[in-house]
Amino acid sequence: MLISFNLNGKQANADVAPDTPLLWVLRDTLGMTGTKFGCGKALCGACTVHLNGQAVRSCQTQIGSVAGQKVTTIEGLAANHAVKKAWIALDVPQCGYCQPGQMMQAAALLANVKSPSDSDIDAWMSGNICRCGTYPRIRAAIKSASKAERSMLDTMENIKMPARRDFLKSSAAVSGGLTLGFYLPSASKAAEAQAVTHSPNAWVKIGTDNAVTIMCARSEMGQDVYTSLAMLIAEELEVDVNKVKIEFAPPAEAYINALLGGQLTGGSTSVRDAWEKLRKAGASARMMLVAAAAEKWNVKPSDCKAVGGAVTGPGGKRATYGQLAEAAAKMEVPKDVPLKPTSEWKQVGNVKQKRLDTPAKVAGTAVFGIDVRVPDMLYAAVAMPPMIGGKVESFDDTRAKNMPGVKAIVQFSRGVAVVADSYWQAKKAKDLLEVTWEAGPNANNDMRKVWGGLKDASNQAGAVFREAGDADGALKDAAKVYEATYELPFLSHSPMEPMNTVAHVRADGATIITPTQFQQLVPFVVAGATGLKPEQINVITTFLGGGFGRRVEVDYTIDAAEISKAVGAPIKLVWSREDDMTHDSYRPGGLYKVAMGVDAAGKLIAYRYHGTSPSISSRLFPSIVKDGVDPFAVEAIDNFPYAVVNHKLTYQMHDAGITPGYWRGVSHNQNCYVVEGFIDEVAAALGKDPIQFRIDNFEYGQEKHKWSGLSAGVAVGGRMKKVLEDVRGKSGWGSKLAGDGKGRGVAVMEGYNTVMAAVVEVTVSKNYDVQVDKVTYSIDAGPLIHPDQAKAQVESCTIYGMSAALFGEITVKNGGVEQMNFDQYRVVRMNETPKAIDIHWIGAAKDQPPGGLGEPATAVVTAAIGNAIFAATGIRVRRLPFSPENIKAFADPRHTMKPRNV
Numbered sequence: 001m002l003i004s005f006n007l008n009g010k011q012a013n014a015d016v017a018p019d020t021p022l023l024w025v026l027r028d029t030l031g032m033t034g035t036k037f038g039c040g041k042a043l044c045g046a047c048t049v050h051l052n053g054q055a056v057r058s059c060q061t062q063i064g065s066v067a068g069q070k071v072t073t074i075e076g077l078a079a080n081h082a083v084k085k086a087w088i089a090l091d092v093p094q095c096g097y098c099q100p101g102q103m104m105q106a107a108a109l110l111a112n113v114k115s116p117s118d119s120d121i122d123a124w125m126s127g128n129i130c131r132c133g134t135y136p137r138i139r140a141a142i143k144s145a146s147k148a149e150r151s152m153l154d155t156m157e158n159i160k161m162p163a164r165r166d167f168l169k170s171s172a173a174v175s176g177g178l179t180l181g182f183y184l185p186s187a188s189k190a191a192e193a194q195a196v197t198h199s200p201n202a203w204v205k206i207g208t209d210n211a212v213t214i215m216c217a218r219s220e221m222g223q224d225v226y227t228s229l230a231m232l233i234a235e236e237l238e239v240d241v242n243k244v245k246i247e248f249a250p251p252a253e254a255y256i257n258a259l260l261g262g263q264l265t266g267g268s269t270s271v272r273d274a275w276e277k278l279r280k281a282g283a284s285a286r287m288m289l290v291a292a293a294a295e296k297w298n299v300k301p302s303d304c305k306a307v308g309g310a311v312t313g314p315g316g317k318r319a320t321y322g323q324l325a326e327a328a329a330k331m332e333v334p335k336d337v338p339l340k341p342t343s344e345w346k347q348v349g350n351v352k353q354k355r356l357d358t359p360a361k362v363a364g365t366a367v368f369g370i371d372v373r374v375p376d377m378l379y380a381a382v383a384m385p386p387m388i389g390g391k392v393e394s395f396d397d398t399r400a401k402n403m404p405g406v407k408a409i410v411q412f413s414r415g416v417a418v419v420a421d422s423y424w425q426a427k428k429a430k431d432l433l434e435v436t437w438e439a440g441p442n443a444n445n446d447m448r449k450v451w452g453g454l455k456d457a458s459n460q461a462g463a464v465f466r467e468a469g470d471a472d473g474a475l476k477d478a479a480k481v482y483e484a485t486y487e488l489p490f491l492s493h494s495p496m497e498p499m500n501t502v503a504h505v506r507a508d509g510a511t512i513i514t515p516t517q518f519q520q521l522v523p524f525v526v527a528g529a530t531g532l533k534p535e536q537i538n539v540i541t542t543f544l545g546g547g548f549g550r551r552v553e554v555d556y557t558i559d560a561a562e563i564s565k566a567v568g569a570p571i572k573l574v575w576s577r578e579d580d581m582t583h584d585s586y587r588p589g590g591l592y593k594v595a596m597g598v599d600a601a602g603k604l605i606a607y608r609y610h611g612t613s614p615s616i617s618s619r620l621f622p623s624i625v626k627d628g629v630d631p632f633a634v635e636a637i638d639n640f641p642y643a644v645v646n647h648k649l650t651y652q653m654h655d656a657g658i659t660p661g662y663w664r665g666v667s668h669n670q671n672c673y674v675v676e677g678f679i680d681e682v683a684a685a686l687g688k689d690p691i692q693f694r695i696d697n698f699e700y701g702q703e704k705h706k707w708s709g710l711s712a713g714v715a716v717g718g719r720m721k722k723v724l725e726d727v728r729g730k731s732g733w734g735s736k737l738a739g740d741g742k743g744r745g746v747a748v749m750e751g752y753n754t755v756m757a758a759v760v761e762v763t764v765s766k767n768y769d770v771q772v773d774k775v776t777y778s779i780d781a782g783p784l785i786h787p788d789q790a791k792a793q794v795e796s797c798t799i800y801g802m803s804a805a806l807f808g809e810i811t812v813k814n815g816g817v818e819q820m821n822f823d824q825y826r827v828v829r830m831n832e833t834p835k836a837i838d839i840h841w842i843g844a845a846k847d848q849p850p851g852g853l854g855e856p857a858t859a860v861v862t863a864a865i866g867n868a869i870f871a872a873t874g875i876r877v878r879r880l881p882f883s884p885e886n887i888k889a890f891a892d893p894r895h896t897m898k899p900r901n902v
Helices: 022-029 082-089 099-112 118-125 135-146 152-157 164-171 189-194 225-237 270-297 321-329 358-363 423-430 447-458 471-477 519-530 555-567 577-582 668-685 690-697 717-730 787-806 856-873 884-890
Strands: 002-007 010-015 048-051 054-057 070-072 197-201 204-207 212-216 245-248 305-307 310-312 318-320 378-383 391-396 406-411 416-420 434-438 463-468 480-488 500-506 509-514 537-541 571-574 590-598 604-613 646-653 742-751 754-764 770-780 836-841
Touching: 022 423, 048 099, 054 099, 082 099, 082 135, 082 358, 099 118, 099 135, 099 358, 118 135, 135 787, 197 270, 197 321, 204 270, 204 321, 212 225, 225 270, 270 305, 270 310, 270 321, 310 321, 318 321, 378 423, 378 555, 406 423, 406 555, 416 423, 416 555, 447 590, 447 604, 471 590, 471 604, 471 646, 480 668, 500 519, 500 555, 509 519, 509 555, 519 537, 519 555, 555 571, 590 668, 604 668, 668 690, 668 742, 668 856, 690 717, 690 742, 717 742, 717 754, 717 770, 717 836, 742 856, 754 856, 770 787, 770 856, 787 836, 787 856
Parallel strands: 002 070, 212 245, 378 571, 509 537, 604 646, 770 836
Antiparallel strands: 002 010, 048 054, 048 070, 197 204, 204 212, 305 310, 310 318, 378 416, 391 434, 406 416, 463 646, 480 590, 500 509, 500 571, 590 604, 742 754, 754 770
16 A cells, blocks of 8 residues: 655655554665664654654554654754754763654654753653663753754754765665765765775775774774774874774774673773774874885984874975875884873863764664665564573464565574565564474473572582681681672663664675674674685674673574575564563572671671572683683672681572573672672671771782682772772762651772772652662773763663662563563663762873773662662662562561671
8 A cells, every 4th residue: 555644854655554663664665764663662762753743653653644744753853953963962872772762752842842841851751761871961962952042843844854875875784895884974976986995904994085994893882982992093093083984893803802802892891902902003003104104205204293194294295194005004014112192192081072973873874783774685573482492393374474575484593584575574474473382491480490499509509719718617706797698680681772683695605784792703603504604704793772791692693694594685684672572691690698707896807708690601601611600700799899807709600591691790780789788788787887887898908819700800999998988078978868768878899990989869768669869979990081971881881770770670481581571671761860970080090001981880889779778768678679579578677687696
C-alpha cells in the first residue's frame, strides 16, 4: 500500500503495510538513520520524532496513521535550532545514540513551555532514557536553549532536508573506502579526488592536499577517545585537532592495547595506554616532516620548526605537511623521540576543547552500527533460545516463509534467522516461527538454585590472593569480632543500541561492519564460523551506541557472519531489546563474607574477606586466571588500603549457570561496596566518624601488592587521605541536613590508578524509596587530557552506577532471564537524577601518568549511597539493589550487626 506524508518539508512515499511502525519506514524504507531503535515499546524515547509538531514515539506509531501528516526527524530540525545549538555548546552527547530522541523531545518541550522549570523538564524528559547518563547536561542545555533569542516556533518553520547525496556521504557506510565517523570536508572536490595519502606511521595519514587524518584505535562508545586520543597526537604533531579527520583503525598489531594485550577497549585503559605512545607517534611524524623539509632545503633539522601543519625554515622558507608528506614517509623513523615539555602544551588539558564527534551526533549523521547500509543488503531478525545455553531442536517455518518480503529462513549455531527486505518484515515473520528448543544444562535454573549454589560454594576455603600475619588466629584473640555477609545481584549492560552487525561473507573473503570493543578478535571468530582465513576478513568499526563491556563479546558478529554465509548476501543483523536483555553476558552476582577483629582499645587487628562469584575471565580469557584467582574478580580488594596487620583475602569461583561478562567497573563494583560498606559498619559500631576512621586506619607505607587487574598495585593510603580530606570540606560533611529521612554517606576507592572519594546525600521516604539528592567527588586522576569530558565521564558513571544501586537486578526462571525490556529492568531517568553532581580534581603534575575515569565512579557511588541510607535510617542494607523491599527487610533487628565477643 502506497502511503504519502510530509517528511522534513518534502513529500515521502512508502509502499509498506499500514501497520508498519513509522520508525522502520524512516530507517529501512527511506534510509533515514537519525531516529534510533532502542526498545520497540515506547519505553526509552530513542525513536522520538514530531508528528504535526507533537513528540511521538515512532516505534509505536503506525505508518497508516501518518498518511498526509507532517513528520519531522532530527535531520529536519534546523541546524540553527536553539536545541541543537545548546547541545553542541554544552557538549551534551557521549555515545550520542539516544540524543536525536532527546533533542526532539526537548524541542517539543520548548515549543510548549517557554521557560521550563526543573519540574517541567522532569515531566517532559523522563520518558527518554540515556544510559550514558547525560541528564545533567541535557537539563542545562534545555535551560540554555530556552533563553535563546530566536523563538522555537520561528526556528521550526525553517526546516531543510539535507540533500540525499550529502546525507549519505556523512551518514551511510559503504564498502570501498568511505571513512566512518565524523566527516570533515577537505579543500575542493578536485583536490580531494587527486590527493595522495602518505603515512609516516600507523597513527597518522597526511594527504598531498594537506588533509591530516588521525587513526583512533579504540572504540568510541561515549568515553571520548575519538577526541582525547587525537589530542595527544595533534599536540606533538603541531596540528589543530579541530581541523583533522578521524578514522577508526582496522585490526592490526600496531593498535594493540599494551595494558590489555589486544586491540581492545575496556578497563579504563585507553588514555593510560596512549599517554606516551600516541604523543611519541605524533612527535615521530613531526620529526620526519621536519627532516624532510631540512633535506629539501639543505639545512639542519634544528634550523626548522613545525607549527600549524607546516614546517618553516631559514630565510622565510615554508612547506606544508602535504608538500612534505611523500618525502617524510620515506624518512627513517627516529629512535629517540623527545616530547614537548608540558609548559608548551596548547591542546592537551585545554578546558575549552569540544568533542569532535558532537556536531555529527547532534545532526543525526554519526554512523552507528545499526545505521550502516550497503548495496543489496537484507535484514535479519533472530529467534534465540529462551533459556541460557539452549539450542534449536526443530522448527516449523510454514507461516513465516510466506510473509511479505521474506527472502530466506536459516538455522545458525544459536538459533533461527529470518532474512527479509526490512527489519520489520523479518521481525514479523520471526514471531511466526514455531521453534522447539533443547533446554540445555540450565533448564531448571532459578534464583533459589543460584543463591543456594553460591551459598554452598561460599563455604569452601577458596584461593588466597593476599595474606599477612595470622588473620584466623587474630580473630580468635580479638576482644570483639564484627561479621557481615553481602549479596550482589546479576546485572545487564543494556546499552541503548541493541547488538547488531552488517556482514557480507563471500567465497573470497568477508566484510564485517560492527560496533565492537574488540576489533582484533573479530577476524578470528568470523574465520572460525565461515571457514575463511583471518586475513580475509575486513573489519570496520562504527560508533558504538554504548558498550559498558558488553561489546567486548563478539557473539553477535559470529551470528551475522553465519547468516550471511547461509543466504549468500550481505545482511544486517539487528537484535530486539528483548534479544539484547535476555542474551547478555551479565555482571556476576555474588556472596561476600567479611569479618573484622578489634582489640580492647578498638584497634583493628584482624580482617577476613571471602568472595564467591562466577569468574568472567575463566570463560573468556582463561590464561589470566592463576591459582584459582581471576584478577578481574578481586579488584578494589586486592589493594585493600586499611592497615590491618593480620589479614586474609580469599576468592571462590562458582558457575551459577548465568553467563558472566565484564561490566562497567568490573569487580570494583562488588568489592568496593563490600569493603566500604563494612568499614563504615565497623566505624559506626565503634562510634567513630566514618571519614576520620578511614583516615586513621589507612596503610601509609609503600608496600607493593600483587597485581590486581588494572589497578595501581601499590599502597594508596596517602592518596586516599588526600581526597577524603578534600571531600570532607567540599561536601559540608558534619553539617546537619534539613528535613526528615536525610543522610550523608562516604566511600573511597582506587581503581585503574585513579583515587576518588564520594559523599552522597540521600532522602529516604517512609516507604523506603531512595532519592539521591547530591553527589560530591574529590578525585586524584593525574593529568586530565580533556577536562570537560573527564567531568562528563564521572557524571556518566554516577548515573550508571545509581541505576545498578537503586534498581538493577537480573533474575532467572526455568533457565531463562525474566527481565526483557526497560519496564522490567529499571534504569535511572531524568526525574531521578541528583540535582547536583559536584566534582573536584586534586591537582597533579602534568608529567605524571593519568588514571582511568570511564568506570571507577560506578563503584564508589554505590557504596556511598548504601552508607548514606544507613545515616538516614539507621538501616544497614547488605543486599543490592537498594529497593524498598530490601531496605524494609534489613530494617528487621535480626540484620543488625552485633559484635561477637571472643
